[in-house]
Amino acid sequence: MRTILGLFILLFLPGCSSPKQQSPAGEINKEIASGNYTRATALIDSIISKGEIGELQKRTFLFTQDSLHRVKLDFNRTRDDIILWIKKNRLFTPSDSMLNSWEQSKALEFRIIDGEKRYFRNAAPNLFRVDESARGLTAGSPPGxxxxxxxxxxxxxxxxxxxxxxxxxxxxxxxxxxxxxxxxxxxxxxxxxxxxxxxxxxxxxxxxxxxxxxxxxxxxxxxxxxxxxxxxxxxxxxxxxxxxxxxxxxxxxxxxxxxxxxxxxxxxxxxxxxxxxxxxxxxxxxxxxxxxxxxxxxxxxxxxxxxxxxxxxxxxxxxxxxxxxxxxxxxxxxxxxxxxxxxxxxxxxxxxxxxxxxxxxxxxxxxxxxxxxxxxxxxxxxxxxxxxxxxxxxxxxxxxxxxxxxxxxxxxxxxxxxxxxxxxxxxxxxxxxxxxxxxxxxxxxxxxxxxxxxxxxxxxxxxxxxxxxxxxxxxxx
Incomplete structure (x- = not known):
């Protein structure tokens, strides 16, 4: 999570220079780090609605909010989606232990968003591009x-x-x-x-x-x-x-x-x-x-x-x-x-x-x-x-x-x-x-x-x- 979190922290700091604004920004960063995107989005809406920040700060918050939306678009698959893709395209059903192992090695990319495990939209085909053990389970050629x-x-x-x-x-x-x-x-x-x-x-x-x-x-x-x-x-x-x-x-x-x-x-x-x-x-x-x-x-x-x-x-x-x-x-x-x-x-x-x-x-x-x-x-x-x-x-x-x-x-x-x-x-x-x-x-x-x-x-x-x-x-x- 640290690569994505690092982006949001970087975005917040320039627009939050006063002590009064540091606390809300810190709270938002904490929610993002925990994967609570909906809560972070609501906090940003609350700050903007008060009308107490300048235009540059407002844009900083809006872009951070927009970035959360971008991540959610990228990570829009469920575990059932991953299993279904593998069954349909690789002709076998992966076990929970297989999926857990691939997640641990980062071959199967996911994020925890609002308490749910969400997988990258192309996580399933990527798995068979990058993981030799996964490719060994099927006779099919790797995705393009x-x-x-x-x-x-x-x-x-x-x-x-x-x-x-x-x-x-x-x-x-x-x-x-x-x-x-x-x-x-x-x-x-x-x-x-x-x-x-x-x-x-x-x-x-x-x-x-x-x-x-x-x-x-x-x-x-x-x-x-x-x-x-x-x-x-x-x-x-x-x-x-x-x-x-x-x-x-x-x-x-x-x-x-x-x-x-x-x-x-x-x-x-x-x-x-x-x-x-x-x-x-x-x-x-x-x-x-x-x-x-x-x-x-x-x-x-x-x-x-x-x-x-x-x-x-x-x-x-x-x-x-x-x-x-x-x-x-x-x-x-x-x-x-x-x-x-x-x-x-x-x-x-x-x-x-x-x-x-x-x-x-x-x-x-x-x-x-x-x-x-x-x-x-x-x-x-x-x-x-x-x-x-x-x-x-x-x-x-x-x-x-x-x-x-x-x-x-x-x-x-x-x-x-x-x-x-x-x-x-x-x-x-x-x-x-x-x-x-x-x-x-x-x-x-x-x-x-x-x-x-x-x-x-x-x-x-x-x-x-x-x-x-x-x-x-x-x-x-």
Whole structure:
């Protein structure tokens, strides 16, 4: 419970500076720690209704209340639901001792909420992704993960070409055309209110992504961020109509070109440690990149035989790929420190292991940064996150640790292609995490780390993911 509780404590303290307000905040934190979400929500309602706090403090309390709602949405399964899923999909009935053992090992993820044991919405399929003993009880294959279409990579790798940078090879370029649609539920807000949306739009400052074109929009008036922020978006507004969903869409196209760096050809050059690049991308970036004792001890152990930046990358990449299987993730906004969560729970989705990799590399003095957007493999279009590592004299090298997990690939680097390479089926949206938007977003984000699904708010508050849906229709040439 401590990862989620830590988030709420962090949220409360800035907005409760006076002695008069410390006591209610402490009481609310105590209720959250005990899993009494309904009681905590009622206490927040009581504080707000008195009208004795400022606007910033009010928003802090509202976001904490909203976060409780987010956790309850994520943890919406009962034990009967878990048993039923296993009986239907794995063809056996788990015993209580099995379930208790999986809970104790954290393979079966749950929370105590309002006195009831509630399981993560994807806890059952995750169990068979991450726990070897569970997989051994059934002949069925594990539930799917985010591994790409390797056949496309094989063909592309065999047709790569050289470049003007030693060790860098270019993969064949792909032309993508997309329609992204965001639909807000009917009556999500009162009729006549203005909905404000930030839709994902391809960046123009990525060398691997070129010829970006906006083709059409649902609204004639819009604001394109033009890479002013680390999250690239197209902003639009629309007035709601009672009983009708509110729909926004954009059409765009772009080129994407993968690349691969042969690490054996990269010559080690000492970092310029006085440069702004080195200092920025080897620094902590709270709350999700921090050099805790846990991180330091683990990283030092993993890299004890590594001497060069390339060897450090190899050691960290191989360790994460071998020890943290892919699993469907909690919403990032409910996790206080994502790399620590991965270590504690021994699993992680693409963004979670990317943040762990970045944190470990930065601690060892190897510049690393976040990138994300969508994977655009035909039939496998989905949200995806990865990283980049900087080598002096070579530049930024793509690293997709999540795609580094899986079976062998019949190309010379094998699955370790993704240690220093990226395929041509990508949509690049973000060059960092937890950044600002343009125009600025007034209320807290639905996704506090990444930006791939869009963001929505009204004049009153943010609209969370349960109030709208999104769809990406994409074709490639």
């Amino acid at each position: 993960t985010d591994v790409p279409l390797d056949t496309l990579l094989i063909d592309a790798f065999n047709n790569k070409t050289g470049s003007d940078i030693k060790g860098k090879y270019l993969l064949p370029e792909k032309r993508m055309k997309a329609r992204y649609t965001l639909t807000v539920n009917a009556d999500a807000v009162p009729e006549g209110e203005i909905l404000k949306v930030w839709l994902p739009f391809p960046r123009k400052d990525i060398d691997r992504q070129t010829n970006v074109e906006l083709l059409a929009t649902s609204q004639s008036d819009y604001i394109l961020s033009d890479d002013k922020t680390v999250h690239t978006s197209l902003y639009m507004e629309q007035k709601t109509v009672a009983g009708e969903p509110t729909v926004f869409w954009i059409d765009f196209q772009f080129n994407s070109r993968g690349e691969w760096f042969d690490l054996s050809e990269i010559e080690a050059v000492p970092y310029d440690k006085s440069s702004s690049l080195f200092q920025r991308y080897t620094a902590e970036q709270r709350p999700h990149i921090g050099f805790s004792q846990n991180i330091r001890q683990l990283t030092d152990s993993v890299t004890r035989d590594a001497q060069t930046p390339v060897e450090i990358l190899q050691a960290v990449y191989r360790y994460i790929a071998a020890n943290y299987p892919w699993a469907s993730a909690l919403e990032y906004s409910t996790i206080a420190n994502i790399p620590e969560y991965v270590i504690e729970n021994r699993k992680g989705d693409c963004g979670q292991v990317a943040l762990l990799l970045i944190t470990m590399l930065r601690y060892k003095g190897v510049p690393a940064r976040w990138q994300s957007g969508w994977m655009t493999h035909p039939g496998e279009v989905n949200l995806h996150d990865w990283a980049e590592v900087y080598f002096e004299g070579t530049g930024w090298v793509p690293v997709d640790i999540s795609f580094g997990r899986g079976g062998p690939i019949p190309i010379p680097p094998g699955r370790e292609f993704f240690m220093s390479g990226i395929d041509s089926y990508r949509l690049y949206l973000n060059t960092d995490f937890s950044g600002d938007f343009y125009p600025p977003k007034r209320y807290p984000r639905s996704e506090t780390v990444d930006f791939q699904r869009g963001e929505v708010e009204s004049g009153q508050w943010n609209l969370y993911f349960d109030q709208w849906r999104y769809r990406m229709n994409l074709s490639s040439q």
